[in-house]
Amino acid sequence: MTERVTHRSIQEASLARLQGNLQAMSLLQSQVSSGKKITKPSDDPTGTVSSLALRQQLRLNEQYTVQGDDGLSWLSMQDTALQTTTSQLRAARTLVVQALNQGVQTDGTRTAISVELDGILQTVLSLANTQYQGRSVFAGTSGPGDAVVPVSPEVTGPGTAPAVAYTPATYSWAPTGTGDTKVERQVDAQSTVRVDSNGARIFGTDVAVNGVSDADRQQSVFSLLQQIRDEIKTPKEAGPDVAVGGVDVDKGKRLGELLNRLDGAIGRVLEGLADVGARVNRIERAKEVASSAKYELSDQLSKVEDVDLPAVMIQLSLQETAYKAALTANSKVLNTSLMDFLR
Structure with a gap:
């Protein structure tokens, strides 16, 4: 059977081909003006799926960077507070060594040293209550308010009264709380980093708190500074007969024992400072990885979406x-x- 070719069919075929040319030109002009190969999913279904996946990875990568920046801000506050605390405790140690030279000490010099120690105590107490965006950096997920406050002298622990302890009102450290709750930030797809610190471990605690076992519990640096202050302030012939370990000792030996305790407190603060530094390094490495991944993902996305x-x-x-x-x-x-x- 012979197919008949009419003038009308030739016109329709010609118009169809011309229309196809116009559509191809329109698509190319759209790509030139937008710079994108994909302006709607039907342009490239496979490329659209790849584009959506890459964009999701970029959003996650950006979120990891934001989380890392926030974590560094938390840790920066702790780093500053702990470095200042270390400086203050070393200054206190110098004063104790000075007080040990009892031959040249008078009631006036002892009073002056005790006043200076009291100032150091208040400074360290303030540093332990350091906050970031209204939240204590040494109190886990607790709300606003001081993380550590003085309690009544009747509350005693490893040290002697008057004791200073982390207040039971502090959520994460309350004896009836939920434990050593942590503030964490996710810095990559597999891991999170703790961005707060357990203040009860770093500064010590005179009362039982969750997150610190009785075996690990140490006298707080606050009650220790109070004890040193009071010991230096009293005349050398005064003071309790039994002060350390149930053995009669003189003031020099009592101060020597308190100095050893102070050295231990400085060591714990330095350990906390080193831990903060390690976490800072971990977050910074994660940010470097995220930054490299961002460029790689952006390059892949450009290959999928952008026109040559x-x-x-x-x-x-x-x-x-x-x-x-x-x-x-x-x-x-x-x-x-x-x-x-x-x-």
Whole structure:
């Protein structure tokens, strides 16, 4: 059977080809103007899936960076507080060594040293209550308020009264609380980093708290400084007969024992400072990885979404040439009036 080719069928076929050329040109012009190969999912379904996955990874990567920055802010506050605490405790140690030279001490010099020690106590107490955005950096997930406050002298622990302890009102350290709750930030897909510190371990505690076992519990640096202050302030012939370990000792030996305790407290603060530094390094490394991943993911996304502008411009030029050639050829074959109308 022979297919009949009419003038009308030739016109319809020619118009269809011309319309196809126009659509191809429109797509290329859209890519040139937007710079994107994918403007809607139907443009490239497979590329759209890859684009969505890459964008999701970029959002997660950005969130890890934000979390890391916030964690560094928490740790920076702790680093500053612990470095200042170390400086203050070393100054207190110098005063204790000075007080041990009892041969040149008078009631006036002992009073002056005790006053200076009291100032150091208040400074360290304030540093232990350091906050970031209204939350204590040494009290886990506790709300606003001081993390550590003086309690009544009747509350005693490893040290002697008057004792200073972390207040039961502090959520994370309360004896009836939920334990050593942590503030953590996720810095990559697999791991989180703790950004607060357990103040009861670093500064010590005179009462039982969750997160610190009785075996690990140490006299708080606050009650220790109070004890040293009171010991120095009393005249050398005064003071309790039994002060350390149930053995009669003189003031020099009592101060020597308190000095050893102070050295231990300084060591615990330094351990806390080293731990903070290790976590800072961990977050900074995670941020470096996130930064490298960001560039790699952005490059992959660009390959999926962005057009090769020079190549698209060449294709557009070729498409325009083909369209003009088709118009010229059709004008010679088809009815002139029709081609004039198409132009």
